[in-house]
Amino acid sequence: MHKFEYASPTTKEQAVALLGKSWGETEALAGGTDLLSLLKDYLVTPKRVVNLKGIKELSSVLTPRDGSARIGALASIEAVRDLGRGFAALSQAAAGITSPQIRNMGTVGGDLCQRPRCWYFRSGFGLLAKDESGNALVPNGDNRYHAILGNDGEAKFVNPSSLAPAFIALNAKIKIFGPAGEREVEAAKFFVTPKSASEREYALQPNEIVTMIHVPSTLGVRSATYEVRQREVLDWPLAAASVALTLDASKKVKTARIVLGHVAPVPWVAEEAAQSLIGKTISEDAAAEAGRLAVANAHALSRNAYKIQLASVAVKRAILQAVS
Amino acid sequence: MAEYKWPEEGKRQHLGKRISRLDGPVKVSGKAKYSYDINRPGMLFGKILRSPHAHAKVVSIDISAAEKMPGVKAVKIINGPGFEIQWAGQELVALAAVDEPTAEDALRAIKVQYEKLPHLVNEADLSKVPASNLRPASTNATGDVAKAFQEADVVVEGFYGNDVITHCCLESHGLVTEWTDSNNVMIHPSTQSVSTVHNDLARELKLPAGNIHTHMDHIGGGFGSKFQIDLWGIEMTKVSQMAGGKPVKYFLDRDAEVMIAGSRPSAYAKVKVAAKKDGTITAWESDAWGSGGMGNIGSPPYPYVWTRIPNIKTKFQAVNTNVGPQRAWRAPNHPQAALITMGALEDLAAELKMDPLEFFLKNIELTGVRANTYRDELLKAAEMIEWKKNWRQRGEGGPGSTKTVKRGLGLSIHTWGGQPHNSDCDVIINPDGSVEVKMGTQDLGVGTRTALAIVAAESLGLPLNAIKVTIGDNRLPVSGASGGSTTIGGISSSTRRGSIDALNTLFEKVAPAMNTTPDKLEAVGGKIQVIGDATKSLTWKQACAKLGTQPITARGKQPGKEQLASAGVGGVQMADVSVDIETGIVKMNKFVAVQDCGLIIDLKTAESQVFGAMIMGVTYSLYEEKVMDDQTGRMLNANMEFYRLAGLRDIGEFQVHMMTGKGYDERGPIGLGEPPTNSPGAAIANAVANAIGVRVSTLPLTPDRVLAALAKKGGKG
C-alpha cells in the first residue's frame, strides 16, 4: 500500500475541499470494504484518503409517511434491508449481500460507487482490461462473468452494485455534493460506461460525493429483486433483476420498471420489457415474455452465453415475486 | 499384567464414545495460537516477489532501490538472471522489512526484466495441447477388451473430468523463523510434520538437525500440502540471518496460497464401459490425462474400486502445464478416479434402465476383498437416504420435482489404505499421580490430542482430565507426518504400548505393598486393584506415591509388539440434490456417508472427520476451480471471492454412519482423514445426472455447465 495522507473531515464542505480535481489523486472512504482491497492491490494509489464517516448527517435513514425514503450515503447496507414493504426490491437486494460483516460495514453510497469486480481489472490490467501491448483481454479471455448487454464498447465488465438496479427501478434520485453545492441526478443517469481506463463508472466529478438517495413515494408500488446466485454464502449474483410495478383496480399493470444487474457495465434498464407488461395481468407467460424481451438485444461473449438465460429468468422471477 | 491388545466392547471406558475434542474451547474462544498468530519482539515481515509470467526467463533483477528503502532490513535474490520461470507466482526475491506495507512497497521497487516464453495453462482440451507438453503415456491391459465390447449387449461411452482445484488452507503456508544465536534456529511453521519439517532446513543451512527447534500448537488446514519446509521457509530463515537473526514472519498472501501452495491435479478421461443385458459389467476402457503443473503425475487408479472387471484397458498421459505445482490433496488421485469411474458406471446403469443401487449390488464381487463391507454399507446408506422411496429413473425427476426444479439421487463407493505411521511416544507417570503423554505429532484439527488422551486414559483406567498431552514440538519423541491417513493408527498404537508398559512398571512397584504380584493387578476406575477383587486396592494417587521421587517414563513405539492397527477401508456415499433447470444451480438436499475405519477411538471426532470431508466434497463438486487465463497465464480467481467455497447454508443436511462392532473393531484403528473425501464428486455428479437426465461431464457443476448440458440434451428437463 502506498503511503497516503489520511483526512477525517466532519462536514461535507470540508470533505469536498479535501478531494482532488482529477481521479486517482484522492479517494473517498466510506465503509472501506472495497476501497481497502483496491488500496492493498495497488489498483488505486491516492495521495490522500478522505474519510467520510465523520460527517454524521450522512448516515440517517428517514421514511416519512408518504412512503418515500431519504437514505444517507453513509447508511449501512443493513439499514436498507429493514425498510418496509414498498421497498421490497431494495431490501431484497440488500439481503442478497449475505455477509453480515459487509452489510454492516458497507454503506449505501459505497455500494453505488464500488469498483467493478472484473478479474482482469482486479489483477492490474486496468479498467478496460488490456495487456501491456494494448490487446483487450476480455473478448478472447475468460469472460464467464462479463457483460452480455451494453458490451459493444471497450468496457465489458459488469456493474457490481446490487442496490443500484433496485434504486433505479424505484425511480430514485441521487443527491451529490461538490464545491459548487448540491445537485441531483436520476439514479438511472448516475451510472456511465467509461471510454477510457482513467474514467469512472459513475457521473461524479472527482471532488464530488454522494450524500443521499431519495426514493419517491412507494405507496402502491410492488417491487422485488431476484438474484441468480450460485451460493447462499456471500456470492456475486451471476445475473439479477429488480422490478417495480403499480397495478390498477383490476390488477392490470399501470406502470412498470425493470432493471437488470450484473449483466452490463451499467445497471441495465429494460424499457421494452417493462412496456410489454403495461395493461396486462401478471401471469407466468407475461413475465416470461418480459424476460425474453429484456435480453432480446443481448450479445454473448465467447464464454458467457449462459448469462443471457439467467438474466431472462431473473426478470421473469422478479416480476412474479413482485406480485406474489 | 496389562496387555497391549485393545479392550473388548463392554470393557471400554472411553474408546469409541462420543467425546468432544479437548482443544475445542481454546479454538472457539480464540485463545488457541496458530503459527500465524505468533508475534515475536522485534519481528520483521517477510515478502516474496513472484513472477507475473507463467513462462519466462529472468533477464535481470535490480534490487538496489528496495535495499535502500528505510525499514527494509534484508533483500535476497532467490532466482536470478538466467532462471527459467515455469509458472506465474514462482519465487524471485525474498525480503524483510519492519512492517508489511513497507515490505510490500519494497517489492514494488524491485525491477525485473523478463523474456517471455510461450505457456500452456489449460489442458482439458487435449487437442489443443502441444506435443511437447505431453509426457509419455502409460498403458495397462487385462483380458480381451476388444472381444468383450464386441460381445456386450450394452456399451456406453462418455467424457468425464475434474478441473484443478487448490488446497486453499484457511491458515496459509508459512512460518515465523529466527536465529536464537549464531548456531540455533527456532521456527514456528504451519506444518503437517512437526518432527521432520526441520530436516531440509538443517541440510540447507548446514546446521546439525538438533540446532533447529520447531514448535507448532495448532494448524489451520493442510490437506496434504504442508509436509515440507518449502522454499520460503528456507529463504526466510536466510533472510533472518542477513537481518542479524531477527524473527521474520512470512505467511503467504491469499493469492499466493491458491496460486502456488498446492493444487490437486486435473483428471479427464474418455471412458467406454460394457455390460450384459442382465447388468453384469464386462469391460472397461479409458483414455485419461491430467496435469499437476510441471512434472510427472501418476495415473489415478482406473477403474476405481471395480478392479475385478474382467476386461480392462487403460491409458494415461500427464500433461506439463505452466501452473503452480500439485501437492498431495486428501487421498491423491482417488476423488478424481471415483468421479470418472462411478460416473461411467452410473451412465451404464442408466442405459440399462437399472437402478444404480441394484446395479452396484449385482456386481459387487467385482470390487474384490471388501465386497461384503460395500454391500452392508450400500444397504445402510440406502436406508438413510430412503433410496427406494426417492430414486426415479434418470430424467424422470425424484419426488417433489417441479417444472423447473428437478430432484435426483446419486451414489458412489470408495476405498483407502490408512496404515499406521511410525510413532514414538513417552508416557510418564509422576509420583503425584499426574500422567503426561508426550509426542512429536501434530493435531491437524482432527482430534489427535483428544485421541492421545483417550488411549492413555483408557489404558490406565483414568478419567480423561487426568492426562496431560504435549505435542507439536520436535524435541518430543518423533512421530510421523500426518499424511496418508496414517496418524490415528500410529499414535494410538505407540500410546497404547507406552501406557501399558508404564502401567506394568507401576504394578511392579506397588505389588509388594499390596501383598501380591504384578500379574494379579489391574487399573480400573482410578484404582489399582487385585484383578476381580475391589477390596484389595489402592487409589491411583496412593499407588503413584510409592514411586518415591522418580517418575515412570515408558517409550511406546509403533511398529511394536502385536499388531494394534491395520489398513484398508471402504465407504459409501449417497447424495440427494435439486437442480434448477432454468438457472443450472445445484442445491444439496441431503448427503449421507457410511464409513468404516476399524476400531473407533473417538466416535465424535471420527464423525466430524467425515462431515469435514463431505463439506470439502460439496465444495469441490459444485464450486472449486482454479481458473487459469490462456492469454496471461495467470490464475484469475486467486482470492476467496471467485475461488468459491461452500458456506453452511450451501451444504444441505448431512448424515454419517460409522460401521463399528464385530468385523470392524478387531482390526484396530485405521486412518479416516482421506477416504470420505473420495466419493462426494461422484455421488453428487451422479445425482445431478439422475435429476436432469443428462451428464454434466466436468466438475465443478457450475450453472454454465449444467445449462450447456441441458441445451445439448435439447432443453428437455
Ligand SMILES: Cc1cc2nc3c(=O)[nH]c(=O)nc-3n(C[C@H](O)[C@H](O)[C@H](O)COP(=O)(O)OP(=O)(O)OC[C@H]3O[C@@H](n4cnc5c(N)ncnc54)[C@H](O)[C@@H]3O)c2cc1C
Ligand atoms: C466477496 C464480496 C462479495 C460481495 N457481494 C456483493 C453483492 O453481491 N452485491 C453488492 O452490491 N455488493 C457486494 N459486495 C460489495 C460490497 O457491497 C461493497 O464493498 C460495499 O458496498 C462498499 O461500501 P463501502 O462503504 O465499504 O465502500 P468503500 O470501500 O469505502 O468505498 C467504495 C468506493 O466508493 C467510493 N465511495 C464510497 N462512498 C462514497 C460517497 N458517499 N461518495 C462518493 N464516493 C464514495 C470510494 O471512494 C470507493 O471508490 C461484495 C463484496 C465482497 C468483498
